[in-house]
Amino acid sequence: MNNGNGLDLRTALLFLVGGIATYIALLHPAVGVALLVGVGVAGLLHLLLK
Numbered sequence: 001m002n003n004g005n006g007l008d009l010r011t012a013l014l015f016l017v018g019g020i021a022t023y024i025a026l027l028h029p030a031v032g033v034a035l036l037v038g039v040g041v042a043g044l045l046h047l048l049l050k
Contacts, residue, residue, distance in 0.1 A: 007015075025032025 021035055025035055
């Protein structure tokens with residue numbers, strides 16, 4: 001998409017959302033555990049449905 005120069009928009013958005021989620025997880029550990037479980041389940045389903 002951007003010919004290898006800098007970050008592509010999807011990568012920048014992923015970093016932004018990841019940073020926000022990490023900050024929230026640090027402030028509220030219960031939310032961090034819920035996010036971890038959700039990402040784990042989504043990842044497992046992704047692998048199983050391939």
